[in-house]
Amino acid sequence: MTQHVMLTNSQPFPEKFSALVPVNAKQRSFSRIGAMTLGTAIQRHLQQEKASFHTPGHKGRELAKSTNSLLQADLTELPGLDELSNPEGVLLDLEARAAKMWGSAGSLISVNGASAGIIAAMLALTTERKKFLVPRNAHRSVINAMVVGGIEPIWYEPTWDARWGTWGAVSPVSARKILSTCKASEVAGMLVVSPTYAGAVSDIASIADSCHFRDIPLLVDEAHGAHFLPDACAPSSAVTCGADLTVHSLHKTLSGMTQTGMIHLGESPVFRIDIDLLRAQLNLIQSSSPSYPMLLSIEQTITLLETNGKNLLAHLPHLRGRLEDSLADCRRFEFYTSRFETDALHICIAARGARAEQLYDFCVERGVFPEAILGQGVLFLMGIGTVTEDVAELAKVLLDFHTQNPETGSLADDGVWHFTEIEQVLSPRQAFMSPSQMVPVHEAVGRIAAECVAPCPPGIPVCVPGQRVHPEVMNLTSVKKIRVVREQLTSE
Ligand SMILES: Cc1ncc(COP(=O)(O)O)c(C=O)c1O
Structure with a gap:
């Protein structure tokens, strides 16, 4: 691609x-x-x-009554308070309640947001195959996963809505096409962002079928769709639509404190992903001192969903x-x-x-x-x-x-531009780990990026390590300098 x-x-x-x-x-x-x-x-x-x-x-707004102040709740792994890296008590129970709420075969808590969930999920899927089908609207945590895990992207484009200037859903037809053109034996997984930042929801059930037909697991970044719950007048969650792994933020649309998230194993995953391996990957990247106020806010979120939420x-x-x-x-x-x-x-x-x-x-x-x-x-x-x-x-x-502000025209329908041409010269990891230097953005154009530039929110990269810096990057970011690979290494 x-x-x-x-x-x-x-x-x-x-x-x-x-x-x-x-x-x-x-x-x-x-x-x-x-x-x-x-x-x-x-x-x-x-x-x-x-x-x-x-x-x-x-x-x-305080949606659930709390018996403790945040500072009182700021505790650590004391007797009875369990240990997130290897839960056996109250935190394991909380994960079980989450699994029941979202209908998963198993759920893990992240205190480093969906970002950590995505990295752990990608690492867990790439123990053997190292290539991953990655959409152009992937969050920057996906790039981080590629750097940490030496994962190589096969970039694909979701629909591009030129009138609005935003990425849309992945159509089942294009998913089939993308899957049919890749060498399945090398591909560790396909990532889909659904819903997108603008709210476009993909037909995950169809995409999951196509993935499984080609023996490829499906990972859905549903960071913006943790509220996709039965009886909540929302689209169906990827968890129950056949995705093998789904990642949520609990703070974007639900009531979790900022930085709370979850990883869910699909309801009946075609690929049996070892939950202990997934936890080991999560432990690799998240803090060994999980915040108890955050954990409490996850519990309160689930309690709220179980009651009036x-x-x-x-x-x-x-x-x-x-x-x-x-x-x-x-x-x-x-x-x-x-x-x-x-x-x-x-x-x-x-x-x-x-x-x-x-x-x-x-x-x-x-x-x-x-x-x-x-x-x-x-x-x-x-x-x-x-x-x-x-x-x-x-x-x-x-x-x-x-x-x-009186109306003076129409919604510009000449299309907000995006660049389709990308040249991935080195893998993200190769580039990130190479000797590098910071240069002004205009000097970076044409050089190989050694870092990810992804204005936040929503953290969609305009420049990825290993890619040749496109001239338009100058117009797509407010950063003044970009880190580039010092020598023009080649992937051969
Ligand atoms: C599509 C998408 N995925 C993942 C993330 C990361 O989520 P978190 O902030 O929970 O780490 C974001 C954050 O904006 C996002 O927009």
């Missing part, structure tokens, strides 16, 4: 190209170094924020519907929908005749904080803690935007 790029020049590209990379508040508001402490900055933010449409999904989740698609209804009359806003299924909690909105940055800034100034600018739209992320008042506030701010 590696394609070759023509490196003709390093001229600047039109501004519209920069819309490929999601932009968040960090990149848009520059706080001067030394101007304030983190504590003050958090306090200031909390004073400004009227409604949260970003992670974490609890939205700062699914009702809270089931309400969210209705809130989205109400938002759409309240904006319908002004005919100004478009809501992103995937060609396939779209998750209701990911609300990506574009205002006709206005740039996404304008809409983003307007919302922030009025105390409604979106998750990110995503292509032509602004992503507003609901979570289990979202309430009716949040959505009412969002509707009000959007209608104000419409009144104060």
Whole structure:
């Protein structure tokens, strides 16, 4: 799948190209170094924020009553408190409750987010074969897994929505095609990101069938879809649709503290992945001092789901519907929908005749904080803690935007650009471990990257170790320097 790029020049590209990379508040508001402490900055933010449409999904609301303060709960492996690296007591019970909740054949807790879950899952799958089918919208933790495990990517493209400038779902047809062109005996697994950052959900059941037909395990990065639970009016989870391994963040749409996640073995995995091996891989990369407040928040999340949580989740698609209804009359806003299924909690909105940055800034100034600018739209992320008042506030701010910024055109439909040509010269590990140097971005163009550049959120790489740095990288990131391989090593 590696394609070759023509490196003709390093001229600047039109501004519209920069819309490929999601932009968040960090990149848009520059706080001067030394101007304030983190504590003050958090306090200031909390004073400004009227409604949260970003992670974490609890939205700062205590959804489950806690008997302990966070500091009281900040304990360690004391008698009765179990040990996450080899659980035999309360933490093993918690994992069993998670397995029941998501319908898995076994679930493991991550206190280093979906990131650690993805790395552990990829390492567990690549003990023999070393190649992995990786989508262009893979999270940067996938690149880290490739560096740690010496895994070689076979890049493939999910659907690209040019109108919105965002990656979409993987169609079952293209999955079949991709799988049929690879040498199955060398491929350790296929990764699919579903839902995507914009909320596009892939048909995992079909893709799993195609993978298994070719004797290839399927790993689904469902970091943004931990709320895909039965009875919650959500798409079906990859866990029950045939994926062999599924990874969740518990903090994006659910109420886990930031950095909580899970790995699930499929309900009836075709590939029997040894759960002890998976735990060993997780122990390799995550802290040996797991945070008990985080573990407690995982328990509270599961307790919430076992009690009232699914009702809270089931309400969210209705809130989205109400938002759409309240904006319908002004005919100004478009809501992103995937060609396939779209998750209701990911609300990506574009205002006709206005740039996404304008809409983003307007919302922030009025105390409604979106998750990110995503292509032509602004992503507003609901979570289990979202309430009716949040959505009412969002509707009000959007209608104000419409009144104060008269429409001057249509949603740009000339397509937000992305580069299809990538040249993977060295494996990510070879490049990462090579002698390297930092150079200004314009000097890096045409050289072999030795690091991953992936603006966060959502952490989709625009530059991967071992790839020749594409000229457009200059327009896709705000970093000033990139680490490149010192000598132009070749893979032969
Ligand atoms: C698609 C995707 N996968 C994985 C991750 C990593 O999740 P976590 O923040 O829980 O480590 C993210 C984070 O933004 C993501 O967007």
